[in-house]
Amino acid sequence: MVLLGERVTSRRWGVRATVLVAALVALVAVVVLSIAFGSNRLPVGSVWHALFSYSGTFEDVVIRDDRLPRTLLGLAVGVGLGLAGALLQAITRNPVADPGLLGINHGAAVAIVLGGAVFSVTSPEQLVWFAFLGALAGTVLVTVIGGSVSPLRLVLAGVAVQAVFVGINQGMQMINTHSLDQMRYWLVGSLVNRNLGSLAGLLPFFLAALVIAGVLARPLNAVALGDDSARGLGANPVLTRAVGMIAVGLLSATATAACGPIAFVGLMIPHVVRALVGQDERWVLPLSALLGPVLLLGCDVLGRLLGGNGEIQVGLMTDVVGGVAFVIVARRLKAVRR
Numbered sequence: 001m002v003l004l005g006e007r008v009t010s011r012r013w014g015v016r017a018t019v020l021v022a023a024l025v026a027l028v029a030v031v032v033l034s035i036a037f038g039s040n041r042l043p044v045g046s047v048w049h050a051l052f053s054y055s056g057t058f059e060d061v062v063i064r065d066d067r068l069p070r071t072l073l074g075l076a077v078g079v080g081l082g083l084a085g086a087l088l089q090a091i092t093r094n095p096v097a098d099p100g101l102l103g104i105n106h107g108a109a110v111a112i113v114l115g116g117a118v119f120s121v122t123s124p125e126q127l128v129w130f131a132f133l134g135a136l137a138g139t140v141l142v143t144v145i146g147g148s149v150s151p152l153r154l155v156l157a158g159v160a161v162q163a164v165f166v167g168i169n170q171g172m173q174m175i176n177t178h179s180l181d182q183m184r185y186w187l188v189g190s191l192v193n194r195n196l197g198s199l200a201g202l203l204p205f206f207l208a209a210l211v212i213a214g215v216l217a218r219p220l221n222a223v224a225l226g227d228d229s230a231r232g233l234g235a236n237p238v239l240t241r242a243v244g245m246i247a248v249g250l251l252s253a254t255a256t257a258a259c260g261p262i263a264f265v266g267l268m269i270p271h272v273v274r275a276l277v278g279q280d281e282r283w284v285l286p287l288s289a290l291l292g293p294v295l296l297l298g299c300d301v302l303g304r305l306l307g308g309n310g311e312i313q314v315g316l317m318t319d320v321v322g323g324v325a326f327v328i329v330a331r332r333l334k335a336v337r338r
Contacts, residue, residue, distance in 0.1 A: 030294050031075070036067075070300075076199060076254075079289045081269075082295075086281075087216070088102075102157075104138040107137050107138025107141070109134065112134065113187075134253070141161045206250075213251075219240040260315060262314065267322060303316070
């Protein structure tokens with residue numbers, strides 16, 4: 001029996017290590033594709049030259065000034081959304097929890113629009129505070145209305161809250177079209193025309209949330225066993241959930257302030273990760289952070305390829321892909337209950 005247990009444990013570690021390596025390889029591959037593919041497809045050699053032997057050629061300028069900032073932003077936002085989804089699902093013990101699906105990202109978007117329209121705030125490092133308050137308001141509303149026990153009630157509450165936030169955004173645009181015209185692209189969810197300066201201003205909030213998420217991995221494993229068991233293992237369930245929701249709010253606010261509300265990344269990635277490595281949050285959280293940008297950048301590249309002379313914004317692409325994934329997840333949950 002001991003040998004069998006050791007063999008199972010060894011096999012589990014082998015599978016997890018394989019998934020980790022595969023995730024790193026996929027991340028590197030999608031980063032290269034994101035830099036190389038666009039309206040003009042550039043060979044990998046041009047990418048290497050622009051990054052390490054910059055000489056001011058047209059290809060160098062396109063890569064360094066446009067595609068590299070866009071790719072780095074996609075990396076950061078993908079990490080944030082994947083990690084926020086994994087945290088939210090672990091905290092609520094609800095498999096369909098996602099910051100975009102439950103209206104948290106749209107709450108952040110409403111606050112950002114109000115900050116720009118009412119207070120004339122434009123810098124990302126200032127807007128992130130509005131986004132955090134909006135994300136927090138969305139979280140409280142969805143939790144109060146839907147609770148965290150029933151996946152169906154949570155989704156219905158999220159859809160209702162999201163519809164209200166979308167209506168407020170559209171109403172603000174109709175009232176003040178001049179000042180909010182520049183935000184229309186942003187509200188779709190886009191990585192276009194972003195710069196590294198904006199990303200640098202958001203990094204402190206992003207890094208703080210990453211540290212909090214890393215600290216919470218073990219307590220979340222304990223909370224998954226139930227509150228009484230968690231207390232017996234030395235974890236504080238109430239504090240763990242509260243701190244976790246702060247991390248979710250920071251990650252959602254940072255991602256939304258950077259590129260607008262993007263849904264479904266936080267829903268899909270944790271499901272894929274748990275199917276591959278199990279329920280241990282010490283593996284689920286970092287792997288969700290690795291695979292989040294793989295999905296986001298992959299959708300961004302796909303949108304460029306399918307858009308012809310233009311491109312389809314990444315927020316629209318994740319909605320299409322995520323809608324299909326949500327149907328699959330819902331059918332799996334229904335099959336499990338039977």
